[in-house]
Amino acid sequence: xxxxxxxxxxxxxxxxxxxxxxxxxxxxxxxxxxxxxxxxxxxxxxxxxxxxxxxxxxxxxxxxxxxxxxxxxxxxxxxxxxxxxxxxxxxxxxxxxxxxxxxxxxxxxxxxxxxxxxxxxxxxxxxxxxxxxxxxxxxxxxxxxxxxxxxxxxxxxxxxxxxxxxxxxxxxxxxxxxxxxxxxxxxxxxxxxxxxxxxxxxxxxxxxxxxxxxxxxxxxxxxxxxxxxxxxxxxxxxxxxxxxxxxxxxxxxxxxxxxxxxxxxxxxxxxxxxxxxxxxxxxxxxxxxxxxxxxxxxxxxxxxxxxxxxxxxxxxxxxxxxxxxxxxxxxxxxxxxxxxxxxxxxxxxxxx
Amino acid sequence: xxxxxxxxxxxxxxxxxxxxxxxxxxxxxxxxxxxxxxxxxxxxxxxxxxxxxxxxxxxxxxxxxxxxxxxxxxxxxxxxxxxxxxxxxxxxxxxxxxxxxxxxxxxxxxxxxxxxxxxxxxxxxxxxxxxxxxxxxxxxxxxxxxxxxxxxxxxxxxxxxxxxxxxxxxxxxxxxxxxxxxxxxxxxxxxxxxxxxxxxxxxxxxxxxxxxxxxxxxxxxxxxxxxxxxxxxxxxxxxxxxxxxxxxxxxxxxxxxxxxxxxxxxxxxxxxxxxxxxxxxxxxxxxxxxxxxxxxxxxxxxxxxxxxxxxxxxxxxxxxxxxxxxxxxxxxx
Numbered sequence: 001x002x003x004x005x006x007x008x009x010x011x012x013x014x015x016x017x018x019x020x021x022x023x024x025x026x027x028x029x030x031x032x033x034x035x036x037x038x039x040x041x042x043x044x045x046x047x048x049x050x051x052x053x054x055x056x057x058x059x060x061x062x063x064x065x066x067x068x069x070x071x072x073x074x075x076x077x078x079x080x081x082x083x084x085x086x087x088x089x090x091x092x093x094x095x096x097x098x099x100x101x102x103x104x105x106x107x108x109x110x111x112x113x114x115x116x117x118x119x120x121x122x123x124x125x126x127x128x129x130x131x132x133x134x135x136x137x138x139x140x141x142x143x144x145x146x147x148x149x150x151x152x153x154x155x156x157x158x159x160x161x162x163x164x165x166x167x168x169x170x171x172x173x174x175x176x177x178x179x180x181x182x183x184x185x186x187x188x189x190x191x192x193x194x195x196x197x198x199x200x201x202x203x204x205x206x207x208x209x210x211x212x213x214x215x216x217x218x219x220x221x222x223x224x225x226x227x228x229x230x231x232x233x234x235x236x237x238x239x240x241x242x243x244x245x246x247x248x249x250x251x252x253x254x255x256x257x258x259x260x261x262x263x264x265x266x267x268x269x270x271x272x273x274x275x276x277x278x279x280x281x282x283x284x285x286x287x288x289x290x291x292x293x294x295x296x297x298x299x300x301x302x303x304x305x306x307x308x309x310x311x312x313x314x315x316x317x318x319x320x321x322x323x324x325x326x327x328x329x330x331x332x333x334x335x336x337x338x339x340x341x342x343x344x345x346x347x348x349x350x351x352x
Numbered sequence: 353x354x355x356x357x358x359x360x361x362x363x364x365x366x367x368x369x370x371x372x373x374x375x376x377x378x379x380x381x382x383x384x385x386x387x388x389x390x391x392x393x394x395x396x397x398x399x400x401x402x403x404x405x406x407x408x409x410x411x412x413x414x415x416x417x418x419x420x421x422x423x424x425x426x427x428x429x430x431x432x433x434x435x436x437x438x439x440x441x442x443x444x445x446x447x448x449x450x451x452x453x454x455x456x457x458x459x460x461x462x463x464x465x466x467x468x469x470x471x472x473x474x475x476x477x478x479x480x481x482x483x484x485x486x487x488x489x490x491x492x493x494x495x496x497x498x499x500x501x502x503x504x505x506x507x508x509x510x511x512x513x514x515x516x517x518x519x520x521x522x523x524x525x526x527x528x529x530x531x532x533x534x535x536x537x538x539x540x541x542x543x544x545x546x547x548x549x550x551x552x553x554x555x556x557x558x559x560x561x562x563x564x565x566x567x568x569x570x571x572x573x574x575x576x577x578x579x580x581x582x583x584x585x586x587x588x589x590x591x592x593x594x595x596x597x598x599x600x601x602x603x604x605x606x607x608x609x610x611x612x613x614x615x616x617x618x619x620x621x622x623x624x625x626x627x628x629x630x631x632x633x634x635x636x637x638x639x640x641x642x643x644x645x646x647x648x649x650x651x652x653x654x655x656x657x658x659x660x661x662x663x664x665x666x667x668x669x670x671x672x673x674x675x676x677x678x679x680x681x682x683x684x685x
């Protein structure tokens with residue numbers, strides 16, 4: 001009862017902060033290959049956006065290769081390239097172009113960045129016009145990094161992790177809670193089964209069911225949103241995807257044992273379930289980019305296993321990434337799974 | 353060897369003493385009954401013997417193994433039928449048996465035969481492929497008894513096996529227990545608060561109340577120890593009641609006699625055996641016996657004698673006002 005009162009208030013805080021109306025602090029790398037007066041002007045305008053509405057977090061990077069790699073790994077959400085000879089072209093009133101590389105695997109961030117940068121550059125145009133009284137032919141050429149991705153498709157990693165969460169929630173540890181509630185667990189405590197046998201058995205059954213659930217959701221979700229990833233990703237990437245799903249499931253199964261290990265009424269699980277879903281899912285970056293969160297929520301996202309699952313699945317599905325791009329995620333998920341299963345076993349009491 | 357042996361077993365929950373020093377000896381092959389009202393400590397004792405609870409003080413051994421230090425070994429040697437129905441509703445009868453046989457590490461060959469044999473004995477062979485959810489209470493209980501025996505335990509422990517069953521199912525369970533006991537030379541420990549259950553099944557009975565054993569003997573032995581005997585009421589006409597009372601008091605086996613209007617009240621060691629002599633004697637005096645009523649001494653009388661009250665009905669469960677029924681017991685209290 002107390003929990004069902006408290007939880008909605010916590011939702012408010014979490015949801016309110018993970019869905020702030022405007023996106024903030026989206027990391028954008030700027031590669032200035034020109035170094036002329038106009039490129040400096042552009043930089044100033046960007047800095048103004050950073051200082052003002054704080055939509056962007058501008059980082060000046062010297063090496064375009066490094067910036068692009070950062071973009072692919074998700075460190076930057078976009079890379080702006082000011083080509084060599086930009087200032088000269090502007091002065092000669094030639095066609096001058098600024099390149100904008102967008103991580104379109106996150107639709108909302110990409111749209112916001114494009115709007116923000118276009119806005120900043122239009123200021124330059126106006127200024128330019130007023131000085132020279134002639135219209136310069138300057139334009140922003142944006143390049144989407146990956147083949148076109150619809151918004152509903154970008155939600156697929158989130159939907160899969162939600163399936164994993166719900167699977168973990170209703171199998172494994174929950175079976176144990178139900179058995180306790182129905183008094184059935186007494187009869188297997190009376191057998192020679194050890195605590196490890198019981199916990200591992202429940203986790204193994206939960207893992208099997210949840211992995212299938214997640215795969216079904218992945219396929220059906222892809223069909224509905226028209227992603228058809230099976231044509232787009234390699235067998236290796238699919239194996240990595242499976243590894244991410246299995247490790248995420250294992251981690252969440254362990255987490256459920258940690259949380260539910262001592263609970264013996266399903267009603268409490270119901271309340272906790274809704275709560276956990278919100279606090280794990282929304283800060284995972286599945287819907288809104290983590291960069292826009294306030295510091296404390298960002299810190300939570302940093303230790304939230306779902307963040308890593310979403311990041312890895314997004315990279316594998318949309319960015320044709322290989323092991324290198326997701327090994328960090330997989331390592332985190334593996335360590336999390338190991339720790340949570342061990343702690344889950346510690347919490348579980350083989351006694352009435 | 354002693355099948356079950358406890359010495360000064362104490363279990364305390366905070367201030368509450370559930371067991372206040374219980375010492376028991378149950379030889380192998382005995383059918384031993386623990387009789388007591390709800391809350392007397394029967395289930396606590398069972399849970400200590402079945403390694404689910406640790407005693408606060410004292411020791412308990414099952415087939416020579418300490419229940420705390422050698423708990424895994426003890427669990428392999430005992431078969432238990434807990435008080436609550438503990439069979440999983442989502443499994444079939446056969447699956448229930450099979451999964452438990454696996455828990456005990458039985459081999460495939462061993463399993464199949466044993467399961468068929470047991471399901472046949474408890475009369476569930478035809479329902480083996482049905483979900484437990486479709487079983488009646490009596491069927492579930494029979495399945496649980498079969499489940500408790502699947503690994504051929506040395507000791508079978510049953511906690512209130514017939515609680516909540518209809519009289520017919522109760523008799524079926526009793527017959528089953530008799531059969532298993534004779535077939536497998538089992539030691540059986542049974543708790544109950546049904547007098548007739550203890551009387552009809554048990555070799556020896558311990559009466560337990562407020563966590564202590566107040567009496568322990570065979571059922572006839574327990575009855576012998578108490579002064580209340582069988583009582584006989586006879587409706588008599590055509591005889592001088594004063595004379596009849598004086599005469600009756602002299603009969604062998606009769607302890608007291610009195611009358612109330614035309615009813616003669618006689619107390620005897622063996623009421624049923626005394627009746628013919630009394631009836632004949634009264635006829636000899638010219639009287640006519642219209643009716644005879646015998647009230648035999650029961651374990652209930654024994655129970656009242658030792659505890660000072662009849663076996664009480666279940667106390668109301670404490671339920672948390674805020675959280676509702678079925679919340680963790682710690683919160684509920």
